[in-house]
Structure formats: C-alpha cells, structure tokens
Amino acid sequence: MRILDHDAVRRAYPMDRAIGLMAGAMRDYSAGTITQPLRTILRPASDSALLGTMPCHVAGEDGAPRGFGIKAMVLKPDNPARGLELHLGVVLVFDPDTGSPLALMNASAVTAVRTAAVSAVATRELAREDAGDLAILGSGVQARSHLEAMSLVRRLHRVRVWSRTPDNAAAFRDWAAGSLGVQVEVAGSVGEALKDADLVCTTTATRDPLVEAEMLAPGVHVNAVGASFIDCRELSSRAVASARVFVDSRESAGKESLDLRAPRDEGLVGEDHILAELGEVLLGTAEGRTASDDVTLYKSLGLAAQDVVSGFAVARRAAELNLGTEVSIG
Numbered sequence: 479m480r481i482l483d484h485d486a487v488r489r490a491y492p493m494d495r496a497i498g499l500m501a502g503a504m505r506d507y508s509a510g511t512i513t514q515p516l517r518t519i520l521r522p523a524s525d526s527a528l529l530g531t532m533p534c535h536v537a538g539e540d541g542a543p544r545g546f547g548i549k550a551m552v553l554k555p556d557n558p559a560r561g562l563e564l565h566l567g568v569v570l571v572f573d574p575d576t577g578s579p580l581a582l583m584n585a586s587a588v589t590a591v592r593t594a595a596v597s598a599v600a601t602r603e604l605a606r607e608d609a610g611d612l613a614i615l616g617s618g619v620q621a622r623s624h625l626e627a628m629s630l631v632r633r634l635h636r637v638r639v640w641s642r643t644p645d646n647a648a649a650f651r652d653w654a655a656g657s658l659g660v661q662v663e664v665a666g667s668v669g670e671a672l673k674d675a676d677l678v679c680t681t682t683a684t685r686d687p688l689v690e691a692e693m694l695a696p697g698v699h700v701n702a703v704g705a706s707f708i709d710c711r712e713l714s715s716r717a718v719a720s721a722r723v724f725v726d727s728r729e730s731a732g733k734e735s736l737d738l739r740a741p742r743d744e745g746l747v748g749e750d751h752i753l754a755e756l757g758e759v760l761l762g763t764a765e766g767r768t769a770s771d772d773v774t775l776y777k778s779l780g781l782a783a784q785d786v787v788s789g790f791a792v793a794r795r796a797a798e799l800n801l802g803t804e805v806s807i808g
Contacts, residue, residue: 479579480793482802487587490795491788493626496595497602501760503536503787504599504726508757511537514782516733519707527554530567534782536790545574547786551585563619564683565589571789579807581793585785586619588792592784594623596726596756597679597701600776602631603759604724604766605699609676610635615668615688615712616681617641617650620703624679625654625662632677637662640671642682669693680704680712691716696771703778708736713775715741721775723752724759724766730779737777 482490506512514534521528531550538544551567558564567585572578601609610633614621617639628634637654639662641647651662665671672678672693680689682704689712694700700721705712718741725731731738731752741747754764756776767774796802 479807480581480796480802480804482581482583482792482796484584484587486796486801487583487792488591490792490799490801491588491591493591493595493598493623494630495791496591496788497598497627497630499787499791500592500595500784501599503781503783504596504755504757505760506536506538506757507727507781507783508755508761508763512783513537516730517782526556527552532780532782532785534786536783536786538787538790545572545580545790546577547571547782547789549585549588549782549785549789551589569785569789571786571793581789581796581802583789583792583802588785588788589780590619590623592788593620593703593778593780594627596784597624597703597776597778598627598631599760600701600724600756600778601628601677601699603756604774604776605632605677606697606767606770609697609699611675612637612677612679613665613671613675614639614650614679614681615641615671616683616704617643617646618681620681621650621679622653624681624701624703625660626658628677628679629658629660634660638665638671638675639663640665640668682712683710684712685710687711687714687717689713689717691720693717694720694773696773699767699774699776701776701778702737705735705737706779708734708739711736711740713737715744715746718775719746719751721773722767723775723777724754724756725752725777726756726779726781726784728752728755730781731777734779735777
C-alpha cells in the first residue's frame with residue numbers, strides 16, 4: 479500500500495487534470511454507474527467534533543478509475559486556533575482486482591482540489607462566457623483552491639475577497655499575488671464583495687446566511703461550497719428562491735443542505751426548485767443557463783464519488799512518479 483502525504487497528493491493531482499476527472503465523475507454519478515450511500519455523520523454528545531465516512535464504488539471503463547474506496551474525516555472545531563486544518567482525515571482506495579488496500583492519502587489535499595474542480599465544472603457549464611468579476615467569501619483552503627480553479631475556466635479581470643477576519647483576507651490577497659500572480663481586492667463587507675460580481679464562490683463555515691438576494695447581480699453564477707452540513711447555511715432563503723438551482727446529488731441536497739431545505743420549509747419554493755444535477759447538465763439531459771440574466775446557483779455538498787475517483791487518479795500518478803512510501807500490511 480502506498481501512503482501519500484499532503485504534498486505528494488498535490489504533486490500527483492494538479493487542478494487542470496482534476497477538472498476533467500470531476501466532470502467525468504459527475505456524469506457517471508448522474509448516469510447511475512456509481513454506487514454510494516449518503517455519508518454517515520457521527521456526532522457524539524460528549525464531543526464537539528464529528529466523524530464523517532463516505533464509501534463508494536466506481537465502475538469506470540476504458541482506463542477510467544474503478545473499484546471501492548472510502549473517505550473518513552474528523553471535523554475538530556478547535557483546530558484552526560491550534561494552527562491545524564478544520565477537517566483531517568484520509569482517503570483509502572482498494573486494488574480493483576484483489577481488494578487489497580492500494581493507497582492511503584491525505585484527505586484534506588484531495589478535498590481541496592476535487593471540491594474546487596467540481597465548482598470549475600459547474601462554472602464552465604452554468605456561468606456566462608464573459609463572467610470574470612469574481613467574489614470569494616472566505617479566505618481559507620477552499621478559497622485558495624477556488625481562485626486557482628476559477629482562473630482555469632474563466633478569464634478573471636477582477637477578484638475580491640471578504641473574510642470575517644481582515645488579517646486572513648489580507649493574507650489571502652498576498653498569497654494570490656505571490657502564488658498565482660492574481661491581484662485581489664479586500665472587501666470590507668459581504669455586500670461590497672458581491673456588488674456587480676458575475677461569479678461568486680462562497681467558502682465559509684458560517685451557520686447563518688451571509689448572502690441576501692439583493693446582493694446578487696443579474697446574470698451571476700454562484701458556487702455555494704461552505705455550508706456542507708445540515709445545520710449550516712450561507713445563502714438566505716430569498717437568495718436561493720431567486721436562482722436556478724443545480725446540485726451534485728438530488729438525494730444529498732434534499733437531506734443534507736439547509737441552504738436548500740430552508741426556503742422549501744418556508745414555502746418560498748417547491749420540490750421542483752432543484753432543476754438538475756450537474757451531471758445531468760453534462761449529459762445533456764437537463765438544461766443549464768437559459769438567459770444571460772439568469773442567477774444560477776450550484777450547491778456543492780461533496781460526494782464520495784469525487785473522492786474515490788480522485789483517490790484512484792492520485793494513486794496511479796503517484797506510482798508513476800514514485801511518490802509517497804510503500805508499506806506492507808499483510
């Protein structure tokens with residue numbers, strides 16, 4: 479079994495390659511060739527942390543990844559204060575022929591890349607072709623990976639970032655200039671960041687809505703990424719009601735997204751407000767943007783399929799590059 483740390487995963491899994499792989503994973507999920515249950519979340523009453531497990535089987539053909547895999551991650555709310563990541567865990571993929579463990583890798587690195595790569599796929603399919611005024615809410619790992627991903631699918635002519643912590647926003651600005659050569663403006667408020675933006679990525683850990691309907695410009699595309707648990711939301715009910723809504727999984731969205739359940743429970747939208755899965759748009763069985771002034775919303779919750787397809791791709795490339803450490807557990 480090959481063990482891969484954060485740096486090895488990032489070397490084996492560049493963003494441009496991930497975007498193509500995630501488009502394939504979303505098509506396969508909506509086509510029904512991927513088998514996965516809803517993720518299991520364990521929240522013990524005696525601990526502020528939680529454990530999430532996400533198993534999956536992918537049935538790739540013609541050289542595509544295939545086989546079993548699982549992601550297991552622990553969310554520790556106190557970790558950022560310790561200088562550690564909020565989410566820590568592993569992705570494990572198994573040899574398709576023998577079933578033996580093939581590779582064990584840093585899940586944070588996989589998640590950072592695959593989440594932003596799927597948002598890039600959604601942006602490519604749903605955003606206007608001329609979209610390039612980007613607003614990012616949040617300044618952490620996903621904010622960084624989303625800036626990288628957005629720059630690969632749209633020509634960015636303006637980027638703004640907002641964070642609850644101004645020092646973090648300034649650090650993001652400096653990182654973007656040094657690492658990507660992208661100039662970023664620090665916004666003093668959510669409204670200031672979103673004003674006239676035609677491309678938005680929300681990557682926060684907020685439990686209460688930040689984005690109001692009147693903050694969204696006509697024609698904007700929103701990748702809503704941060705609220706991935708049922709007790710968190712980034713968008714107000716009216717903001718969601720004003721948008722054409724697309725999801726990674728209808729099943730997940732219906733049961734795991736407060737962003738989408740709240741406006742339904744309030745009677746602002748019906749069950750049919752989710753127009754399609756992203757994979758259905760990619761397959762051509764559902765329509766995406768219909769007009770230049772549509773507000774489109776892609777609600778990302780994250781699927782085991784994304785992690786497992788990524789895991790197999792990382793394992794293969796790491797073996798080619800001789801990355802990581804080989805260990806025997808037999």
